[in-house]
Amino acid sequence: MENYLSNNSKKYLLEIVNNIKSSEEYIKCLELKEELSKDKELVNLIEEVKRLQKKYISSNYSKELKEELDNKKSLLEKNKLFLTYNYYLDIVNQKIDIVKNELNNYFSSIVNIELF
16 A cells, blocks of 8 residues: 655644543543453453353344343443443544544545536
8 A cells, every 4th residue: 555644744643643642531541441451340341241242143133142241231331430431432532533534524525526
């Protein structure tokens, strides 16, 4: 793949990335992730939910697995640390999506050729 970005372009993109990474939400997300990783019970629950999700899909959506998965998810959704982490992670992902959408719109407006 060709590299179309000049050093100057990369510099501006890095500024955008650094802006997101220096945001209060991103920093909080990192702190919460660290805290979350120390809670072995919570980590195990997250891993169990992921495992059950895969198993549920590969089972062709078994009702028994769905109940078990829903029960585990319910436990996870009652965990304040997990909910707070997801809250900040959603905000960070929204910021990234905004940048992606702006770039897509910018390129589309320049590259798209109107036929009529």
